[in-house]
Amino acid sequence: MSDAQTPRVNELEKGSWPSFVKEIKRAAEKHPAAGDLLRQLELSYAEKVGHWKHGGIVGVKGYGGGVIGRYSDKPEEFPHVKEFHTMRVNQPSGWFYTTKALRELCDIWDKYGSGLTNFHGSTGDIILLGTTTQNLQPCFDELSDAGFDLGGSGGGLRTPSACVGPARCEFSCIDTLDVCHSLTLEFQDFLHRPQWPYKFKIKVAGCPNDCVASIARADFAIIGTWKGPIQIDHAAVAEYAQNGLSIQEEVVEKCPTRALAWDSERKELKLKPEDCVRCMHCINKMPKALRPGEQRGATLLVGGKATILKSAFLGWVIVPFMELKPPYTELKDLLRKIFDWWDENGKNRERIGELIYRVGMRTFLKAVGLPPAPQMVFRPRANPYVFWWPEEVKRNA
């Protein structure tokens, strides 16, 4: 395509960081849609406004989600992006690929789409960016033959995602990849056929470092943790000290609960296990020397989300500790109860966290059968407006 048509966006080919504009131009060599996308972007840069029409419902047979309909509001000017729908493809747990699988995806997308992708979308899917309504079904048919299914969209379960976990991280307290895969398979129907008040995201992190940001981004966060003392290899601690790590300054003084002490003469790290809140800092600093405790499981949190509508929420602890062993029956049963309660009680476009905020945590806990625990709150209530269940008080007949 001619550079003269896109003087503004061409500016983004300059600079050290790899350029998405170069990528669009590469795709445009084979796909006219990519060229029109760039020309439409140039218009947006000139006018400071987007040029996609509102929404649009398109899909593939048997599914209600997984495709985002998109239409240009300037179809005469940019005919090749008149229809420019996105397909969300469910990524393998942990975003691992063989090159064979990736090449197959690329070949299918060159055949049916714009040749443009996101690796990955911010929820975790492989994003195939831009195709026509007509091409959706044949594209999905070939993806399906190649072993790739669609991800979630709309008011339903969104594609769950997981950190690298036990595949390549010594911190992981749970099998994040397997939990993610197992939940994805278990709840396929909710993923492919949106039937809920709004979106529901599940993310699985192997440890409290939370590399998939589950506590901020997931309606249901599964975060690996442990019980029992951190395991200490004292010789390895001494080695870190010898190699220049200031254990006092960089480890002990950063411990949020002062659970650690460093005897610099005896080169000994002492831990008060009852004070440790498993924040990961000391383990992060000395992975050769420290490991999570032996009894492994997960903390479960509910309600995390971005702003729309009732402000952003971080996930709230609802199960301080659950052991997670295949087939994860207890976890799946709990999720099913949560889905049912939310589906029954949530208003249109009300996330689970907002519903809990509206009706109260006690109502939620009772509905899904979870016992209250002090780990669920930073501190108890300070106001006296306590609600009592009918059976807890005597009433005159």
Added chain:
Amino acid sequence: MPRTDFGPPHYMEMLPPVIKRNYGRWKYHEILRPGVLKHVAESGEEIYSVRVGSPRLVSTDFIREVCDLADKYCDGYVRFTSRHNIEFLVTNKENIEPLIQEVKAKGWPVGGTGNCLSNMVHTQGWIHCHTPATDASGIVKAVMDELYEYFVEEKLPAKLRISLACCLNMCGAVHCSDIAILGVHRTPPRVDHELLAKVSEIPTVVASCPTGAIRPNPKLKSVEVNEERCMYCGNCFTMSPAMQIMDPENDGVSIWVGGKVSNARTAPMFSRLAIPYLPNNPPRWPEVVEAVKKLVEVWATHARKGERMGEWIERIGWETFFKLADIPFTDKHIDDFIFSVPTFRTTTQFRW
């Protein structure tokens, strides 16, 4: 009919043999240099990960180039991170250097580990979204060009996570980032009465407003907006195309600081408002780039070793932060939505 509801490929099919052999039995890791991780298993086997920054919006030919390198140096295996980086998984130590040379020759950056800036998580912007207040990929490219050195060299006090979302929906969930760049609308939606009467259910549009600013207008079979109550969230536009919220004159960018998701040391924190509005100035958004760079530099200059942006600000106090960052504090910084009260200062303890 094609097969349906079979789910993603099983992850085990995608793992390199060395990972399958040592799955769940990794012992420790080291960062050999920015962008190169070494993981050692209990068995003594090793795997090296070479982390490479990607523009995220890439062509199929880019992915094929990644595959060519993975075939040549990684036995055909590769992964991506939660922040859109590519990780080449190398078992033969001898392959690291030639791989890095080839990656660099392509102009791709190696880095993003430890106390580096990682890649920016971001949304679609003008590329593919229907409610954006700004572009996404363009600002990300301009910011990453400017902060490139912090990705490839490890010279910050702690990790740095910058994210961008192109409207208040915050699809990129930027609300817990060290620095968040957020597109903002600043004017109420303009109602297209004729269109609304044709395509939207009035109760749905009314119910979509979190501040109750929308009421029915039976005469026009449409709705009207109480403009004083509107906070420009755009939720009504998501429900109805007749509630156009995009406004090229007034849309722009805000900057938020001090969020984190990790539980390390301090609990996860929200990002909080630093700069309420900067103009949309494509193609390179110089005001935004400069503001972000200044924030990174003021933090890097003043923070103690190991202190994330939010941890540093909480230690010195927000009043000191505004002074050091040379950012005016305005009425926009004081929350007036539903959870405002806990942010008001209820003590005489503060700094001058």
